[in-house]
Amino acid sequence: MYSDMAMILGDAPAKYFTKSVFAVDKVTGQTLRQKYSVTNYACLGCPIGCGRELVDFKPGLNVDGPEYETAMAFGPLCLNTDLDTIVEANHLCNVNGLDTISAGVCIAYAFYLYDQGVLSAEQVGMELHWGDGRAVVKLVKKIVNQEGIGVLLSEGTLAMARELGRDEGEAAQVKGLEMPMHDGRAFHGLALSYATGPRGACHLKGDYYNIDLGNMVLEYMILPSERMASEGKAEPAAKFQSLKDLYDALTLCKFSPVQVTQLCEMLNALTGWDYDPEKLLAAGDRSVNLKRAISNRLGVTRQHDELPKICLEPLQEGSSDGSRPDMEAMLKQYYSYRGWDWETGKPSKEKLIELELAQVAQDLYKP
Ligand code: SF4
Incomplete structure (x- = not known):
């Protein structure tokens, strides 16, 4: 598991995104195997x-054994180092069809709110002190059974913040999807991917931390760079997002x-098409822009392309100490590269036509 490396890099969030240093040895893959x-x-x-x-x-x-995201969400994010409870919470989510990331983040938010005196033991149905693994399992059960506080937790962090009259910037989500267990303060390109992801903060749509850890896509000149710098991240992050889409x-x-050139060769061999890396990237761009246009129709604007305050506040510890992604600068460069309008957040008509989405342009810009 990547957890020990993640903590060293400041990549794994702890205590509901307010820490990055924790007893990682208790929740590593090695410990799981022992x-x-x-x-x-x-x-x-x-x-x-x-x-x-x-x-x-x-x-x-x-x-099933917990994967990295799950182990971190039910573990350090709740300051929980009890592996038995992490495994049990994971199993309960798996058999009941719950997303372990969203469930873990909502439960960690409940710990945070209890700690702040916003939620009472009466509301939660128990005391809720950081690190209590049995409480994590009980809260998963409450979500599954739609019992007591579990009803609110199952609505997600944004609904929790709204219902409890809290600042929405405290809800660890983008476009309603909870933040994954890689921290944008440790990888600024990743912060941009989360903010602009079609379905929100999704770790599957542009896992840019992999690039700044040394991976690369030579066909598109997506190369590793200083991970905690915001300059120069927009274009490679957008290209990587399109590829992953x-x-x-x-x-x-x-x-x-698999390399992009190999991908084209496989695709061409299977279909008889004639894709090269440039055409493939255009297909990815088309996919991202089509989703964007649908999102725009459903009310998404530039204001939705933002990370929550709690995930941007510089930490005072670990290797990402003091780091804060410059979201405004990265977003401006990203919008410019994508051909998106800074005021409305929509892909420009010209961009949609260039991507052979003339009908979408017509629909998005109809009077
Ligand atoms: S194909 Fe992907 S999901 Fe399946 S075992 Fe391999 S790495 Fe895991």
């Missing part, structure tokens, strides 16, 4: 095999380390 009997499994033919199963977690019960259309696993 504590439980773990087997790996893979999709057909995949040499990575990212799936892991904990054998006999309880007598006769095998469960195609992965779903191509039914590719997000972990596939």
